Every structure is written in C-alpha cells, then in structure tokens.
Amino acid sequence: xxxxxxxxxxxxxxxxxxGVVLDxxxxxxxxxxxxxxxxxxxxxxxxxGVHFLASMPSRDLGYRALxxxxxxxxxxGAQPRWFTLALTLPAIDEAWLAGFSEGLFELADKHxxxxxxxxxxxGPLTISIQVHGVVTRGQYLSRAAAxxxxxxxxxxxxxxxxxxxxxxxxxxxxxxxxxAFLLRRFERxxxxxxxxxxxxxxxxxxxxxxxxxxxxxxHICAGSGLGAEIEAxxxxxxxxxxxxxxxxxxxxxxxGGDDYELCVTVARENWSTLAAQFSSRxxxxxxxGRMVAGSGVCVHDxxxxxxxxxxxxxxxxxx
Amino acid sequence: xxxxxxxxxxxxxxxxxxGVVLDxxxxxxxxxxxxxxxxxxxxxxxxxGVHFLASMPSRDLGYRALxxxxxxxxxxGAQPRWFTLALTLPAIDEAWLAGFSEGLFELADKHxxxxxxxxxxxGPLTISIQVHGVVTRGQYLSRAAAxxxxxxxxxxxxxxxxxxxxxxxxxxxxxxxxxAFLLRRFERxxxxxxxxxxxxxxxxxxxxxxxxxxxxxxHICAGSGLGAEIEAxxxxxxxxxxxxxxxxxxxxxxxGGDDYELCVTVARENWSTLAAQFSSRxxxxxxxGRMVAGSGVCVHDxxxxxxxxxxxxxxxxxx
Numbered sequence: 001x002x003x004x005x006x007x008x009x010x011x012x013x014x015x016x017x018x019g020v021v022l023d024x025x026x027x028x029x030x031x032x033x034x035x036x037x038x039x040x041x042x043x044x045x046x047x048x049g050v051h052f053l054a055s056m057p058s059r060d061l062g063y064r065a066l067x068x069x070x071x072x073x074x075x076x077g078a079q080p081r082w083f084t085l086a087l088t089l090p091a092i093d094e095a096w097l098a099g100f101s102e103g104l105f106e107l108a109d110k111h112x113x114x115x116x117x118x119x120x121x122x123g124p125l126t127i128s129i130q131v132h133g134v135v136t137r138g139q140y141l142s143r144a145a146a147x148x149x150x151x152x153x154x155x156x157x158x159x160x161x162x163x164x165x166x167x168x169x170x171x172x173x174x175x176x177x178x179x180a181f182l183l184r185r186f187e188r189x190x191x192x193x194x195x196x197x198x199x200x201x202x203x204x205x206x207x208x209x210x211x212x213x214x215x216x217x218x219h220i221c222a223g224s225g226l227g228a229e230i231e232a233x234x235x236x237x238x239x240x241x242x243x244x245x246x247x248x249x250x251x252x253x254x255x256g257g258d259d260y261e262l263c264v265t266v267a268r269e270n271w272s273t274l275a276a277q278f279s280s281r282x283x284x285x286x287x288x289g290r291m292v293a294g295s296g297v298c299v300h301d302x303x304x305x306x307x308x309x310x311x312x313x314x315x316x317x318x319x
Numbered sequence: 320x321x322x323x324x325x326x327x328x329x330x331x332x333x334x335x336x337x338g339v340v341l342d343x344x345x346x347x348x349x350x351x352x353x354x355x356x357x358x359x360x361x362x363x364x365x366x367x368g369v370h371f372l373a374s375m376p377s378r379d380l381g382y383r384a385l386x387x388x389x390x391x392x393x394x395x396g397a398q399p400r401w402f403t404l405a406l407t408l409p410a411i412d413e414a415w416l417a418g419f420s421e422g423l424f425e426l427a428d429k430h431x432x433x434x435x436x437x438x439x440x441x442g443p444l445t446i447s448i449q450v451h452g453v454v455t456r457g458q459y460l461s462r463a464a465a466x467x468x469x470x471x472x473x474x475x476x477x478x479x480x481x482x483x484x485x486x487x488x489x490x491x492x493x494x495x496x497x498x499a500f501l502l503r504r505f506e507r508x509x510x511x512x513x514x515x516x517x518x519x520x521x522x523x524x525x526x527x528x529x530x531x532x533x534x535x536x537x538h539i540c541a542g543s544g545l546g547a548e549i550e551a552x553x554x555x556x557x558x559x560x561x562x563x564x565x566x567x568x569x570x571x572x573x574x575g576g577d578d579y580e581l582c583v584t585v586a587r588e589n590w591s592t593l594a595a596q597f598s599s600r601x602x603x604x605x606x607x608g609r610m611v612a613g614s615g616v617c618v619h620d621x622x623x624x625x626x627x628x629x630x631x632x633x634x635x636x637x638x
Contacts, residue, residue: 021357026461026542027394027527028361030454035354038340041435042347043449045405047442075346086364086405086447116360123366124443128405130362135349142345208346223345 017114029116042072048125062103070191078133085118144223150265160185162256178240230289336433348435361391367444381422389510397452404437463542469584479504481575497559549608
C-alpha cells in the first residue's frame with residue numbers, strides 16, 4: 001500500500017462540506033468564504049510519548065487530535081468548516097489506521113467538517129491538524145478583550161483530564177466508574193463549539209483551557225492588561241474528581257492541562273442572561289471570579305490568598 | 320526558554336501581511352478573504368532522515384520547507400498570502416533555530432507571506448507547513464483540466480535535485496561547481512510562483528514536479544482521463560546535469576523528485592503567446608510532448624518508445 005492508496009482507503013470520504021470547490025486529490029484545496037465571513041485557522045501537533053501514550057487506542061487518538069484542534073475554534077466562537085491532516089507514521093498498520101480514521105471522522109461528522117487535504121509521511125508518530133472555521137466579520141472572541149470588572153466563568157468541570165492522565169499513566173485499566181470517567185475526559189475531550197457560538201452574543205473574550213486554568217487565564221490577563229481573582233471553592237468539580245483528595249484536586253483544577261473547557265469573561269450586566277441561556281440548554285457554566293486592575297491570577301481559598309502559587313507556574317509545558 | 324519564549328524570539332516578526340486581522344498570539348488567526356477571491360490551501364510535512372538529511376544546514380532547511388509547500392500554491396496559480404508552522408524539535412538549539420527561522424523568513428519575505436500561527440512541540444524533528452493563497456474566483460489551475468492535443472511543457476530544468484541529493488548523500492562537500500549547483504537545486508528549490516500566476520492566462524492545468532515527471536504527469540493523465548507522450552530528447556537539462564552520464568541523467572529527469580518545477584498543459588493555439596511571454600522574462604519553458612487519448616505516460620527516445628518504463632513507476636515514495 002503506498003501513500004495514495006492509504007489516503008484513498010482511510011481518508012477520502014464523501015462529504016457535502018460547505019464551500020469546498022476542490023479538495024484532496026489536487027495540489028491544493030480551493031475553498032469559498034462568504035463575503036460577510038472571516039476565516040479562522042489554527043494548527044496543533046500531537047507527538048507520541050509527549051502528548052499521548054503510544055498505547056492509546058487509535059480510535060480515541062483520532063478523536064482527540066481533532067477535538068484538541070477544534071477547541072481553538074471554540075475559543076474564538078468560530079463555526080468549524082474544514083480541516084487538513086499531516087500524519088507521520090512509523091509504518092502502515094491497517095488496523096491502527098482504520099481506528100484512527102474512525103475516531104477522527106466520528107467527530108468531524110458531528111460538526112459537519114470536511115477533510116480537505118493533508119500529507120502522509122513515514123517517520124515517528126506525529127499528528128498535525130489544522131482546523132479552519134468562519135466567523136461573521138468582527139464577531140470573534142479573543143484573549144485580549146477582557147475588561148475590568150468582568151465576571152470570569154468556565155464551562156464544564158476542571159481537573160478531570162489531569163486526573164485521567166494519571167489513570168492512563170498507571171498503565172492499567174480504570175478500576176472504578178470514577179476512574180473510567182476521568183480517563184474518558186482525557187482521551188475524548190469535548191471541544192465546546194456550541195458554547196463558543198453562543199458566547200459571541202454576550203462576550204468578546206475567551207480562551208480554551210489546554211495548559212491549565214492558571215496558565216490560560218494568565219494569557220487573558222496578559223493580553224488584556226489586567227489581573228484576575230478567582231475563588232478556589234468556586235471551581236467546578238465533577239463528582240468523579242471529588243473522590244480525589246482535596247490537595248491534589250485543587251492542583252489538577254488549577255494547573256491540570258487538557259480539559260479543553262472554555263474560560264470566558266463577561267460584563268456583569270450580561271451575566272444573568274448568559275447564565276440563563278446556558279442553563280436552559282443544560283450546559284454548565286460556573287462563575288469563578290472577576291477581572292481586576294493589576295496583573296496575574298490571584299487564587300483565594302476562603303479568606304486566604306494562595307500566595308504560595310508562583311506566577312511562573314505556567315501549567316503544562318511542551319518543552 | 321519555554322515554548323512561548325521560543326516563538327517570540329524566533330518566529331514572531333513584524334509584517335504587513337495583507338488580510339491579517341489577528342495573528343499568532345491568540346487561539347487562532349483571523350483572516351480576511353476578498354469577496355472575489357477563493358482560498359487555496361495545502362499542508363506538507365518534512366521528517367528528518369526521510370525528506371532531508373539531519374545534517375542539512377538549518378537555514379537551508381527553513382528555506383526548503385517553505386519552498387516545497389509554496390510549490391503547491393504555484394501549481395494552482397495562487398498568490399501566496401499566509402502560512403502556519405508546526406515544528407517538532409528534539410531540543411531547543413538556539414543556533415539551529417536562528418538559522419532555520421532566517422532561511423524560512425528569507426523566502427517568506429520574498430513573497431510577502433506572513434507567519435500567522437503555529438505549534439511548537441518536543442519530539443523527533445518534523446516540520447509541517449500549511450500555506451494559504453488566494454485566486455480570483457474560478458481562476459485556479461488543476462491537474463484534471465488537460466485536454467487532448469494540449470502541448471505539455473515544463474519550467475526550468477529537470478533532474479537536478481535528484482542528482483543534488485546524491486551529492487548530499489555522499490556526506491562530503493560538493494567537489495565541483497556543477498555539484499554545488501545540483502546540491503543547491505536540492506537544498507533550495509524555487510517555487511515557481513510568478514510562473515504559476517502568468518500561466519493562468521493561458522492554461523487551466525498544471526502540477527508541480529515533486530515526485531518525478533513520470534509520476535506527476537501521470538497524475539495529470541489520471542485526473543484528466545488522457546494519456547501523455549513525451550520525447551526524452553526534449554527534456555530540459557541544466558549544464559551541470561549534462562556532466563552526469565546519460566542513462567542516469569534520463570532516470571533523474573524522468574523519476575527524480577524534488578525539482579519543484581511546474582508541468583503545464585497548454586492548448587496549441589495558446590502556445591506561441593505563452594512561450595513568448597516566458598521568453599520575454601527570460602523564464603525557461605520547454606515543450607516536451609502532448610496530451611493524447613488513452614492513459615499513462617509514454618516516453619519516446621527518438622523512434623523508440625521506452626516501453627521498459629513500468630507504469631507503476633511512481634517516482635519518490637514516502638513509504
């Protein structure tokens with residue numbers, strides 16, 4: 001099986017992708033963007049042994065690779081459209097590829113995304129995905145648009161993926177329903193696409209939590225020239241994570257990467273409407289603090305500011 | 320130095336990239352496409368030890384990685400605009416990075432391309448670049464648009480890069496001016512961007528020769544439902560390649576990858592005008608054959624058809 005056969009067999013799918021004039025099979029893909037839209041793009045790489053364990057089931061890996069890339073579109077409030085895949089493989093393993101493409105397209109289909117191009121090469125297992133989405137002109141969320149006094153909120157729950165990674169690293173199966181839930185949160189994160197689209201009506205500022213809350217909220221602070229104060233007791237905790245001892249739990253919630261929840265800042269006058277919109281859809285959205293003058297993230301635990309948290313704590317590092 | 324420092328130091332440049340609303344530093348880049356334009360994208364990966372020798376100077380590698388990706392835009396007749404970079408590195412080597420980014424931006428600046436986003440991760444040296452260009456609506460070149468009777472032509476000369484790769488593989492310096500030229504053709508290919516833009520007025524069909532003439536012209540044949548007849552004696556040969564013995568030379572010209580010249584098909588009535596346009600700019604364009612009914616590529620050497628060339632000869636394989 002050569003590169004062309006491999007692509008034809010595992011990665012060429014019928015699709016009715018909107019705006020696709022020409023897709024994989026030519027030198028480039030050709031795409032239509034509507035005049036009132038702007039293009040939103042992001043590229044992400046996952047390397048075996050660095051971002052995932054080589055033992056991870058390929059179906060979950062395919063799903064996760066696209067989910068983590070999609071999360072950047074969610075953080076912009078963009079509508080997903082197309083993606084490209086640069087896949088480097090040590091060898092052609094048909095069972096592995098079948099699983100990978102199944103997981104990949106499971107999520108792509110959910111968001112009506114079309115795979116429009118890619119490159120398949122031999123080498124150490126590495127997956128780069130570039131996602132392409134659209135926003136109505138000017139209607140994107142950025143990390144630099146928080147304002148003083150804004151309420152800080154997060155979707156979903158925090159710390160699950162970090163706890164799930166620990167389960168995976170133990171190299172044994174999850175032993176309890178809670179562990180299985182946490183592992184699932186690591187292996188199959190949810191890109192909060194729908195939430196991001198809804199947020200655009202109430203906010204201009206969001207980020208996805210890939211490197212941990214402290215690090216990513218820190219990016220909002222740096223980008224917006226402000227500080228943030230959050231309450232440890234307010235951080236949303238899944239019932240599965242609540243089985244972990246409280247010191248570790250807080251560490252996971254503050255510094256654990258890979259949750260891919262959204263952190264958003266909202267003007268106080270918009271908060272109750274936004275919260276009601278989320279609530280009416282049964283989507284969790286939890287207020288955890290507020291943007292203040294200054295710089296950096298300050299975590300309060302009751303009356304005590306956890307000043308022991310060094311500001312250089314940047315969450316998950318890729319180097 | 321962490322990932323953010325590294326990006327700031329080596330990959331964040333002032334640019335006046337057209338259409339860039341938001342670039343690297345947020346979760347995604349946001350881009351403007353003019354209403355009369357279509358977006359053209361392609362992604363390419365280069366892996367150390369597979370696509371280049373690990374000993375290759377990083378400055379040349381940065382140049383080459385972007386050049387090979389740009390070549391796909393050239394083959395579409397697209398105007399280059401933006402690129403993203405997914406860079407996986409075994410360690411942070413500042414001298415290596417300085418050279419890589421210098422070579423990369425040397426070429427980016429030549430085409431006024433802006434680096435709008437990327438991902439930097441730890442792992443085996445792997446470079447994925449996605450290029451983004453624009454074409455006026457419908458005015459792109461594809462590999463599926465050849466017509467029977469079209470003249471087949473190629474830009475530049477063929478076979479140099481394959482001969483240059485052999486020089487590099489010897490792991491010694493080029494010993495003659497000819498070897499230095501051939502090595503340079505491998506290490507610093509020229510993406511035929513200007514040529515591609517000009518071709519759009521005279522053709523709808525082109526491909527870039529990355530896998531070898533036989534393989535890539537074969538893609539035009541397959542895409543267009545036609546065959547091709549070419550004359551071995553017509554294949555353009557640099558004076559440096561003419562120092563190589565004739566059997567090897569023909570092999571390099573027909574099957575050698577990495578030349579990144581364009582192969583184009585042109586209606587006979589457009590040929591003389593197109594040739595004059597190239598000639599007036601001192602750009603080489605050589606007629607090598609014609610498109611015929613049938614399938615596959617037939618190479619004639621004088622009166623003899625080189626039937627010894629198996630049609631499964633697909634040039635450079637990545638697996």
